[in-house]
Amino acid sequence: MKKVAPIETRKSDHIKINLEQDVRSGLTNGLDRYHFIHEALPELDLDKVETSFTLFGKKLAAPILISSMTGGTELAGTINQRLAEAAQELNVAMGVGSQRIAIEDSHQIPTYSITRKVAPNILLFANLGAIQLNSGFGLEECRHAVDMIQANGLFLHLNPLQEAVQAGGDTTFANLAKKIAKICKNLEVPVIVKEVGWGISERTARILAECGVAAIDVAGAGGTSWSQVEMHRAPDDFTRQLAATFVDWGIPTADSVLNVKKAAPGTIIFASGGLKNGLDIAKCIALGATLGGFAGQFLKAAAISTDKVADLVRLTRHQIQVVMFAAGAADLKALRNITLNESS
Numbered sequence: 446m447k448k449v450a451p452i453e454t455r456k457s458d459h460i461k462i463n464l465e466q467d468v469r470s471g472l473t474n475g476l477d478r479y480h481f482i483h484e485a486l487p488e489l490d491l492d493k494v495e496t497s498f499t500l501f502g503k504k505l506a507a508p509i510l511i512s513s514m515t516g517g518t519e520l521a522g523t524i525n526q527r528l529a530e531a532a533q534e535l536n537v538a539m540g541v542g543s544q545r546i547a548i549e550d551s552h553q554i555p556t557y558s559i560t561r562k563v564a565p566n567i568l569l570f571a572n573l574g575a576i577q578l579n580s581g582f583g584l585e586e587c588r589h590a591v592d593m594i595q596a597n598g599l600f601l602h603l604n605p606l607q608e609a610v611q612a613g614g615d616t617t618f619a620n621l622a623k624k625i626a627k628i629c630k631n632l633e634v635p636v637i638v639k640e641v642g643w644g645i646s647e648r649t650a651r652i653l654a655e656c657g658v659a660a661i662d663v664a665g666a667g668g669t670s671w672s673q674v675e676m677h678r679a680p681d682d683f684t685r686q687l688a689a690t691f692v693d694w695g696i697p698t699a700d701s702v703l704n705v706k707k708a709a710p711g712t713i714i715f716a717s718g719g720l721k722n723g724l725d726i727a728k729c730i731a732l733g734a735t736l737g738g739f740a741g742q743f744l745k746a747a748a749i750s751t752d753k754v755a756d757l758v759r760l761t762r763h764q765i766q767v768v769m770f771a772a773g774a775a776d777l778k779a780l781r782n783i784t785l786n787e788s789s
């Protein structure tokens with residue numbers, strides 16, 4: 446029997462390792478080879494360039510998502526509160542981390558529900574591992590996760606590799622698609638399926654589109670690598686070496702966005718995974734995404750203060766606005782219609 450850390454210890458380890466260790470993928474996000482064409486005569490006023498848009502019935506100030514991260518410990522509750530305060534102040538979207546721990550232990554609910562308390566108006570996403578649908582969770586638990594934070598949508602995350610490289614991970618991924626489809630069909634809010642940092646292939650995109658997902662968050666390779674995180678918390682050398690094998694694994698974010706666009710046309714795409722700044726988000730939008738998210742970067746800011754999170758959102762929003770200005774895109778629809786130059 447392998448040693449398995451309790452879920453609360455795992456959550457603390459995840460935050461600590463992500464803050465203190467180098468957990469970056471060996472791959473890049475793939476966006477370096479794409480370039481906007483500079484427009485010297487954009488015929489636009491910078492302050493009139495419009496970064497706002499409506500998603501799932503909510504108007505957002507910018508196409509920015511604070512990606513799903515945490516909850517389930519006191520520190521995680523503080524981080525969620527800071528992220529949500531900044532999201533509320535600047536009106537961007539946010540996801541909480543996996544809520545399994547709070548469904549199994551109601552004492553942990555406040556570490557998640559604090560988000561809605563401090564951010565009554567934001568587009569807020571609940572989160573569960575899709576694998577839980579193979580371990581007894583169903584529609585009821587998905588509804589519970591949504592109700593817990595009065596979410597506007599539910600992320601189901603796919604993390605087969607992370608589960609496979611950790612001691613005692615849940616690796617029974619067979620027959621999951623039909624259960625995801627059932628949740629998509631019956632849940633009252635949109636269901637978005639996401640990876641956690643290894644991206645989405647054309648085949649997976651097709652299956653997810655057939656499941657009826659409202660959106661796909663590619664969470665591609667190029668940023669936080671969960672095999673690297675698991676390597677740092679491995680209980681023995683065998684597990685450490687197993688996890689270390691996958692440092693260069695995954696589909697870079699740029700390729701993942703294009704995969705989904707091709708294989709599941711019409712499906713809303715969220716871009717995340719190693720995005721560095723507003724320029725990367727703008728490139729992803731030009732490639733076909735609706736918005737872009739960061740996780741690791743927001744975690745580091747939230748570990749300091751709400752203001753640091755807000756500063757990062759402000760800078761990112763302004764970067765997007767300046768990119769649009771210099772590329773001659775008056776709004777996000779125009780940005781989506783831009784064709785990027787690709788260097789080999």
Ligand SMILES: Cc1cc2nc3c(=O)[nH]c(=O)nc-3n(C[C@H](O)[C@H](O)[C@H](O)COP(=O)(O)O)c2cc1C
Binds near residue numbers: 642717738
């Ligand atoms: C500390 C931390 C915890 C995370 N926990 C979750 C989670 O519970 N559920 C989930 O769907 N993704 C989780 N993620 C993955 C992120 O949402 C994101 O997909 C991934 O980190 C890639 O983005 P990045 O390169 O900007 O960090 C977590 C990421 C971090 C850094």
